[in-house]
Amino acid sequence: MSITDPPHPHHTVTAIVVSHDGSRWLGETLEALLRQTRPADRIVGVDNGSRDGSAALLAGAFGPRAVLSLPRSTGFGEAVAEVLDRLGPDDGQEWIWLLHDDCAPDSHALQTLLRAADQDPKAAVLGPKLRDWLDRRLLLEVGVTVDRTGRRDTGLEAREYDQGQYDGVRDVLSVSTAGMLIRRDVWEEVGGLDPALPLFRDDLDLCWRVRSAGYRVLNVTRAVAWHAEAAARRRRRITVSGDHPRRLDRRNAMFVVMANLPFRPLLLALIRNMVGSLLRTALFLAAKQPAAALDEFLAFGSVFGHPARMLRARRARAAGREQSYGTVRRLLTPPGAGWRRLADRVRSYLAGTGFVESAGRHHAVAARQEDGEELLTDVGVTQRVFTNPGVLLFLALTLVTLAAERSLFGGARLGGGALVPVIGGASDLWDLYREEYHQTGLGSDAWAPPYVAVLAVLAGLLFGKTWLAVSLLLLGCVPLAGLSAYAATRSMIPGRWTRVWLAASYALLPVATGAVAAGRLGTAVVLVLLPLYAALATRVLTGERRRARRAAWCLGLLLAVGTAFVPLVHPLTAVLGALAALAFPRRGAAVSMVVAFTVPVVLLLPWLVQTAADPGRLLLEAGLHQPSLVETGLPARSLLLLSPGGPGMPPLWVTGGLVAACLAASLTRRNRLAVAVGWGVTLFGLLVAILVSRTQVTPVGGGVAAPAWPGVPLAFAATGMLVVAALTADRIAEFRAAGGPRRVAALGVVLVAFSTPLLAAGMWIAEGADGPLRGTVRDVVPALAAANSTGGERTLVLRGTEDGLLYTVLRGRTPIVGEADIPVPDGPRERVRLAAAGLVSGRGGDDARVLAAHGVRFVVLAAPVDPRISGALDSQPALARMSLSRAVGVWRLTQPVTVPAAPPGDPWHGRRLWGQAVLVIVVVALAAPGSRSDGREPVPQERPVPVRKPVTR
Incomplete structure (x- = not known):
């Protein structure tokens, strides 16, 4: 090899350029190397079997005697080691400058690195700031760290530009071998790059061993290099390993961490890697990346399936590992950042649906402590919480909710209104959903409502707590609806603060506060889902086919x-979807709409057929249907002002500002088609609300017929209004900027529009959740009756109201959520109704015999106790009073009671449930957003880079 004499005796720099099919970048790299203001003293090129002319470029720059040719399977570390073995040591302090063929250093890079080395005698490895090859302002690395599972962390946000924010000399865990400057004596001391890591993470392993030996690793940001990351971005074929690059990277990451951690941290890291690999495999499968899931699984197996290799590696790295860990630990990814990374990964997963922005990388910065050491701290979460309008909106709505619902927290049992007292756990809900024959009430072989399974899944995720699942959906529906509306309108509504107004107004609608006050769990769930319906339907109609x-x-x-939860949702959305498909004809949109509206029918069979057989049930929702919760003869002005009536309603003038803002928005001439669609949805929702509020419906278990609650149709109408107003917000901004009367008019519209969420929040806080919903409700079955009930005996609960006598048959305990929605056969229900009416009217013992034949042992008179009804029951010779107070009365039948046996079960019931489960899994897989197969950020399209002939010397 032809080597020039060193011009600087204090530092001798040997530059080594390793190439492998990199001719498209190599010309610029060589030119940058030969134009250094502080030239390298010795330069050697290594070509690992290139087939694109890279070897000729190296020979043209350095001369053929200064170029070493090696096989294509040679790794980067092996190539550097081969060069150093042939060169032999140099007198004085020698530095090795490593360069990839796709890394072009700035002309001052080497001089800057050496200057930094002179200022710190303990510095053994120094690296430049790396920027992107194509977008020269884009930061790639200012040092690298990892967490204890080996996840690589650059401390940068996605596509973060260099504005000098990281300038300075930074103490880091590792720097890239692209531009790495390392003392040769330290290289020899630690053994150089591990040949077992031919690609990926070899630099991390080397720098970790350097730190274990007592030296420092620095990133010098005044030294700059531009890196194409050709191997990591799959811009060229990798031939050093038969494994997929993704698998190789993950395997090496785990290997390096496991080999370099001390024993105690290693034990925790083993558990973290086992659990983390399983979670990542599941996430890859959910994101439709089976190849990535397989790579993750095989990478884990290749590391932990060869314990002997791991033990040898740990023995080779044992020197100084324990002593240096205190410093290394401060440079690892900070504790807790792994959870933020998981949140970012989930957020990125959801970005595939279009509801949230894409997640960035973990953001970590170096903060200097009192002892002069630098500690990586995570500031990304705090910054995002206090700068993201959607998060701020969610927090504000949560505070409003806590203040308004203050009377509902801390109770023993949530219930009242349409919500039965919440008892039991997730296992009880699953038992109810799987039962072939329900012994509750008078007994029924009908299908349990499928919302029971939804609650069971959510309760299971919440440690089996049904009360927590119900509280989250019902009591938390306001902040959840606000967050849903803000996220879902990201691609539809311009301006984040316009979306904040829309989301706040939507979340605080009278429908929401009324749903909470009356315990309407179904309406609360639909209120959260409705903005997602709108966003997904928009994507179905306008998005790319896949x-x-x-x-x-x-x-x-x-x-x-x-x-x-609310059967009316399907016909409402189906009509709107059909009209939208006709209004926006697009190839494939009709088929997608058919898919969307066929899925619920298939998943909810045969319950949906059972419900459709009684059309009145389509107007009911989850929970009890009580006449006291519905306002009879709801006036038209109430519906026009989006107030569905019933408990928890604010004054009508609270929503007047929203309606006025929507009418004002209609006067503008922009977005006419979108405004027309919005008003179409509004009018459709109002029309359905009028029909629903004037239709008499009989409860599932029988009772007094009463109008249905029009809350869900009014939520549809309000959505249309809000979209109309939000789409014209840019016009209001133009009026404000114009000055004069237009500015005054614009300010007036803004004040009127913002009055709705502010007034609604204020009124809700002042009035509280005023309604039949309570934080503590009594058991429906008194303890005296429950304690004496044996063998499945039933209890008849009577309640006198202004509308007549209400009755319920219970099986020895308070029903769990969903049991009240199971229909009872008409025959037994009618016979028990007549018998209950006969007891109250004072008829003879035939009514008692009917009750006894249906397993009724106890008769309970619920509060408020009517003296006339209690007197009639006392007069019955077939009844013996057990207890009577102002709160409750209990009587026992004196004659023998026959508990009806359960009929034979349906042998197809279990198979249908398994089929339903399989269908749900298939639909979830098809609905899950996919992502890029390599899991990396998108790379700009490569532009041809002209290769200039390098300067020779």
């Missing part, structure tokens, strides 16, 4: 959830 079809499956899945 994304539109995936959105259709997702829409169908969420429609199935909403329909399970």
